[in-house]
Amino acid sequence: MSLIQTENLTKVYGAGETAITALNCVNLQVNAGEFVAVMGPSGCGKSTLLHLLGGLDRPTSGSVMIQDHPLAKLSDDALSQLRRRKIGFVFQFFNLIPILSSVENAALPLLLDGKNSAQAKHKASEWLTKIGLGERLKNRPDQLSAGQQQRVAIARALVTEPVLILADEPTGNLDTKSADEIADLLKQVAKTWGRAVLMVTHDPRIATHADRIVLMRDGQIVEDKRNAKDEG
Amino acid sequence: MNLQLTLAARYLGGRKLRAFLTTLAVVIGVMVIFGMGVYLPSFTAAFEKSLLAASGQADVVITHKTGESFAATMLNRVRAVNGIAVSVGAVERIINIPPNFYGKNSTVTGLTLVGVEPAVAPYLHADYTTPTQGRFLKQGDGNVAVISERLADSLGVKLNDTVKLPTTQGVVKLTIVGLLPGRALTGNEQIIIPLAQAQKLLDMPGRINVIEANLGVTGEAERRAIVEQIKAQLGNTYTLGGLSSGSEFLGAMQMAEVIFNMLGLLTLAMGGFIIFNTFRTIVAERRHDIGMLRAIGANRATIISLVLTEGLVQGVVGTAIGIGLGYLLGVGITAGTGAVMKSVMNIELTPVVEPPLVVVSILLGVGVTLFAGLLPALSASRVTPIEALRPALSQVAQRFSRIGTLVGAVMIGIAIAGLLTGFFPLVALGGFMFLIGLVLVAPALVRPIANLFGMLLALLFAREGTGELAQGNLTRQPSRAAITASATMIGLAIVVGAGGMMFSLTGTVMQLFSKTLGSDYLLVPPSIAIWKGDVGASESLKAKISSIPGVGVVSSLRYAQSSLQSAAIKGSGEATISVLGIDPVEYPKISGLDFQKGTAQDAFAALAADERNTIVNGILAAGANLKVGDLIPLATPTGLQEYRIVAIGSEVLSMKINTAYISQANLKADFHKSEDVFYQVNLAPGADVALAEQWLNQIVADYPQFRLVGGREYTAEFSAQYDSIFIGFYVLLGVLAFPSLIAILNTLAIGVIERTREIGMLRAIGATRRQVWRTIVAEALLLAALGTGLGVLAGLYLSYVFVEGLNASGIYKMAYAFPGAGVLAATAVGLIFGVLAALLPARQASQMEIIKALRYE
Structure with a gap:
């Protein structure tokens, strides 16, 4: 059984004549330790797919299963708990809380989960150190480069030991060098730490870091292939 | 957490x-x-x-319901009750001490003069028998007194010194023959003198005003039975327990x-x-x-x-x-x-x-x-x-609730209808509904009012287009603008409302004041209006003043306390009443009442007649639902006496106190009071002012409980006192208005933060810092105009409600004065607040770094 499994996943915005089908009967499986890049032109449904997988939005029809849990049946609180424990998010604009330090930002999910502050911060420091920010624990976001900020966001995503990392254009706001570093880091997340990573990107060069590339157009998957470079 | x-x-x-x-x-x-x-x-x-x-420490303290004196022979009736161990009659009287009477640094403002029977009183008050120095009073003592050590300290006197006291007979010097240990009781210190002497000094021969008794039994049931017997002996015009409090104030x-x-x-x-x-x-x-x-x-x-x-x-x-x-x-x-x-x-x-x-x-x-x-x-x-x-993406426009607007409009409609009825409860309710209604319709008013003022601003900032921008910024968040405006509105409504009421009140009171107290000279006791503690003077003082060459008219007020029972009175069904004795012939010549019902001529003529007639003031008429022609039973030391109401009229000193005016002849007959507590004096035309004044000063010097003041001087003094109270009030109003400044500042600051990207964009496409600055200031002005407009409107309504409220409650007929200056001031303050509040956010917006602002999330 795959870690993620979707069945005829469909999302329609609006109703009647103005209805827009953002996602149309999508079936997708992702396994643990797999790094998947989702590509496609603007408005093809990439982000909608990501939101539905992360339980941020509810589908119009079809279903999403994560580790055999159907998301549709979960209450808002249960969904919050699932996001907290099983899923890590990485955003294009980092979305760090500007008033908190790196370690405090990274510790947030654990604090939200009721862990005590010292434990949470210890865990956060460990992850920050693993991804190369051991020297920057006390810095606030405005004292970090864009690449470093995104690393903090990745540490935040990993700190609860989730099974799945969802990244929405994680390199969209970075220079080439930082972008490559972040893509490599995500690959490491999948390969070394065994998480499933699903990354939405515009950038074909970044997509080449992934094991699998899923191409979408008009709300449907039009191509799902193993990465040639990866195979080679 | x-x-x-x-x-x-x-x-x-x-x-x-x-x-x-x-x-x-x-x-x-x-x-x-x-x-x-x-x-x-x-x-x-x-x-x-x-x-x-x-109030005393004895088992039973008996006073007359009116608080006035009664015949000393009543004591015999009490003594006739079985089970009473000891009972004494006494005179107790609070004496207000005029400022500086005991020297500049004295803190003594009031004393209780206690007249006791020297032989019997120590049975009730054990401490009388153990003076720390000297002795207690004894039979045959004259002008001597026993006081506590503490009082001796604060007066700076020793045993065998004399202490002076204002009395109806002028200032009397009492020799201190004994000092008692300090009392734990709160309240005034006592000066204890022989009963006979007290009756003389207070002009109440043969009368006492309190009987204290100790019971010979300790069982609760037996004690209650004795108390019932005493009540049966005395009748229902006496109170057992503490003194009844004059609590109208x-x-x-x-x-x-x-x-x-x-x-x-x-x-x-x-x-x-x-x-x-x-x-x-x-x-x-x-x-x-x-x-x-x-x-x-x-x-x-x-x-x-x-x-x-x-x-x-x-x-x-x-x-x-x-x-x-x-x-x-x-x-x-x-x-x-x-x-x-x-x-x-x-x-x-x-x-x-x-x-x-x-x-x-x-x-x-x-x-x-x-x-x-x-x-x-x-x-x-x-x-x-x-x-x-x-x-x-910041919201382009926000809708406001139509239901809210509708409900608000209906509430304002009802409020206005209520105002038109003139029925006070409706008017008061209307004031409340008017405010809430305005808060509810405010969001819908934002656009039209912003458009109106926007046009003015567009003219002002014609070449820059910032006026339109500001107007647009405001109208796209009507409910936020409305909440800010509501905060400003409530702030200014309080200021205009309360200020307007003060304005009307001041006008009315000062007019009334010069009408009531417009005489050439006044003899003022330490406490005016609350007459109870004032020691007046016997009739001889009035005679002395009248005999001064050049004095034309002398009018005096006399005071007694009474009570009235009526089902119309809320609560206990009983009200304490100040009964003021006037001379119906002299009084109108020099002073006067403002009549709400009846005329001065008929009313004073009726008082002069040999009948029990009374003029009641507005607050009493309203509180007890009294009309002209009604007969009211007033509690007097001689029993209930029916007085016929001949008019309803008020004067400034007693405006807030239940008051009945009767003739001094009736006051003497029914209340046994012939003590004058307040005098007004007019000189005859062509009198030698300097000489008359010299005489007056000389006579009054013997009665330091009175202060001689010129009428005009007194009006000025009163007006200054009045102002000093209200200056504080106005400062308070200013403090109350201050939060509205914060409200505007907050909304603007928030608006700037929210629109950071837009402001960056404006700057990127060529807006100058000055233009950005002006946009924010213009927005502030619009916001302030909105709040001020609504605030002034609500404030006027509120001030009208306050004034009508006072009128409807019958306290006093007050003319509503439109606070024109207040409205102008509030408008100016509102707009100045607007600009002040804008300074910081405007600076923040205009100083923004374009690139940063464009990147702002």
Whole structure:
């Protein structure tokens, strides 16, 4: 059984004549330790797919299963708990809380989960150190480069030991060098730490870091292939 | 909770100015409630203390229901009751001491003169038998007295010294023959003299006003039986227990407390609006942060508690500071008005803090903050996680609730209809509905009013187009603009409303004052209006004044206390009444009443007739539902006496006190009172003023309980006192208006933060810093104009309600004076506030770095 499994996943915005089908009967499986890049032109449904997988939005029809849990049946609180424990998010604009330090930002999910502050911060420091920010624990976001900020966001995503990392254009706001570093880091997340990573990107060069590339157009998957470079 | 507190503290710390301003709103609200709570009860308590100081320690204390004297022979009836061990008759009388009577530094403002039978009294008061120095009174003593050591200390006298005392016979010197240990009782110190001497000095021969008795039994049932027997002996015109309190003035004080509490509540409501607005903005501003927290697994409850924790921190801090400042405010007002209170009413004020006040202040301060944060917290919890992933687009336009507008319009309609009926309860209810109605319709008014003023601004900033921009900014968030305007509105409504009422009141009172007290000279006792503690003078003083060459008319007031029972009187069905004896011939020549029903000529003629006729004042007529022609049974020392009401009329001194005017002849016959407590003197035309004044001074010197003042001088003095009370009031109004400044500042600051990207864009496409600055200032002016307009409107309505309220309650017929100057001042203040509030946000917006602003999330 795959870690993620979707069945005829469909999302329609609006109703009647103005209805827009953002996602149309999508079936997708992702396994643990797999790094998947989702590509496609603007408005093809990439982000909608990501939101539905992360339980941020509810589908119009079809279903999403994560580790055999159907998301549709979960209450808002249960969904919050699932996001907290099983899923890590990485955003294009980092979305760090500007008033908190790196370690405090990274510790947030654990604090939200009721862990005590010292434990949470210890865990956060460990992850920050693993991804190369051991020297920057006390810095606030405005004292970090864009690449470093995104690393903090990745540490935040990993700190609860989730099974799945969802990244929405994680390199969209970075220079080439930082972008490559972040893509490599995500690959490491999948390969070394065994998480499933699903990354939405515009950038074909970044997509080449992934094991699998899923191409979408008009709300449907039009191509799902193993990465040639990866195979080679 | 750890996370919540950390985030709350960091967010508050990150926006120090805003956190400070929002908290300030809570501080001011709590400060007003607490400050007034400290001041007014201290005032009431001091007053009560001076009134009730004379209650005794005996088992049974018998007084006449009116508080007046009765024949000493009544004592025999009490002594006839079986089971009474000892009973004594006494005269107890509070004597207000004129300022500086015992020297400049003396703190003695009142004494209780106690006349006792030297042989019997020690059986009831064991301490009389153990003087620390000298001896107790004995049979045959004359002008001698026994006082406590403490009083001796504060008067700076020793055994065998003399102490002077104002009496109806002029100043009397008493030789101190004994000193008693200090008493634990609160209230005035006592000067104990022989009963016969007291009766002489107080002009009440053969009369006493209190009987004290100790019972020979200890069983509760037996004691009750004896008390019943005494009641049966004396009839129902006597009170067993303490002295009955003349509490009509206390009622007025409680009313003032209610009014100030209302003002404090309105201020807190204003604070609530500000906090509500701030939290709404905080939520809007942190949509991204909140969305992200939701995305990484925070549930709704966590988000709600995050916002509420921030509110709680502000509420707790604001309330704590508010209580501290409120205490200082209370102490400050006490100190500021202390001098006036001492000279007008002869009471000493000390600020008191009662535990319930602290509890209520905390509950209100923290409660309002939490309540104001609740809706924004709920709306924050509805932010979806997706919002963290999308770049934010500020809303283009926000709709307002049509239902709210409709309900508001209906409420205003009802309020206006209520106003037209002139029926006070409806008018008062209308005032409340008018305010709420305006708050509800405000969002719908934002666009038209902004458009109107926008046109003016467009003319003002014609070449830059900033006026239109400001107008657009305001109209796309009508409900936020309306909430800000509502806060401003409530602030200014309070100022205009209360100010307008003061304006009408001042006009009326000063007019009345010069009418009532417009004589050439006045002889003023230490306490005017609350006559009970004043020691007057016997009829001989009036005769002496009349005989001065050049004196034309002398009119005096005499006082007795009475009570009236009527089903129409709320509460106990009984009201305490001041009965003022006037000379119906002389009084109208020199003073006068303002008649609400009946004419001066008929009324005074009726009083002069040999019948029991009375003129009652407005507050009494309203409180007991009295009409001209009614017969009212007044409690007198000679039993109930029926007086016929011949007119309803008031004068300034007794405006707030239940008062019945009767002839001095009737006062003497029914109340046994012939003591004058207040005099007005007019000189005859062509009199030698200097000579007459010299004579007056000479005569009054023997009666230091009176102060001789010129009528014009007194009016000026009164007006100054009146102003000194109201200057404080106006300062308070200013403080109340201050939060509206914060409201505008907050909204503008928030608007600037929210539109950072837009402002960056404007700058990028070529707007100058000056243009950006002007846009924000123009927006502030529009906002202020809106709030001011509504505030003035609501304030006028409120001031009308206040005045009508006073009229309808019958306290006094007051003419409504349109506070034109007040409206202009409020408008100016409102607009100046607008510009002041804009300075900071405008600077912030115009100084923004373009690139940063464009990148701003």
